[in-house]
Amino acid sequence: MVEFVSGISVVCFAASYAVALLCEASRLLFRSGVRGAAMIAFAAAGLVAHTLFLGWRATHEPAVPLSSAFDWYLLAAWVLAGGYLWLTIANPRTPVGLFMLPVVLGLIGAAQVSSRAPFPQSPATQIWGAIHGSFNLAASVAVAIGALAGCLWLIQAGRLARKQPPLRSFRLPSLERLAHTTERTLAIAAWTAAAGFLSGIILNAVNRQRGLLETVPWNDPVVLRMAGLVVWLVTAAAAARVTSRRADGPRIASWLSLVSFGVLTASILWGLFGATRHGVPPIQPAAAHANPEATP
Helix, strand or coil: CCCHCCCHHHHHHHHHHHHHHHHHHHHHHCCCCCCCHHHHHHHHHHHHHHHHHHHHHHHCCCCCCCHHHHHHHHHHCCCCCCHHHHHHHCCCCCCCHHHHHHHHHHHHHHHHHCCCCCCCHHHHHHHHHHHHHHHHHHHHHHHHHHHHHHHHHHHHHHHHHHCCCCCCCCCCCHHHHHHHHHHHHHHHHHHHHHHHHHHHHHHHHHHHHHCCCCCCCCCCCCHHHHHHHHHHHHHHHHHHHHHHCCCCHHHHHHHHEEEEEEHHHHHHHHHHCCCCCCCCCCCCCCCHHHHCCCCC
């Protein structure tokens, strides 16, 4: 069993999710009685392999469990994959996989090009790092779910406006339910992103107080992009709240959720390929190297 778990690779669960996505896409072409079961089976197999992979890394890596950018992206993909499986089982005729699985695969791809080096591991940074990462994870998941709900709202509203008959293969949620989900997730994304940004500032301040040389500069691109993301999410959530009672409020919230997903994607790409000190292990001052016993 140990050899089996240790042999699981990213390709194993990524391939399972890709097959589930192909099954979802085939709904547009033909009807099938066994496709639903196959789709759930591949998604479940991928989620199990994904879970075992993360569990193996959490128990066998020398650093704090799941404390690298590589692990963070895989953890975000795992949360969304679990949400996809639950939504598909609860609403088998709603094509959530067409929207969620590409995001899952995109996060897995981002993990593959991210660093596997753990973040700084002092006790203080462990605590604030966990808080910082958890809030950022929640914000990213909320943005993705909100974009899904907003996209489905626009599709459903467009079909109703054109008086098109319901699709035989798909059953979309009601406009009221989708609008409520979109507005709620915009609010959650705004507050969790703000909390993640604030905890990141505290984390960086803790590193500076300890005299670490390789802390993230306040003008670092990762700080600027996260600040911009927070400003946008708070603005979008406020705009959605203000216009919620208007007739076009749900449409505005839907477009805001899609733009928020675009801003988040751009922020992630900037973080992956831009120059930054974020996530670089800190270097102790020269004095500490000269006298190791003086290091706390």
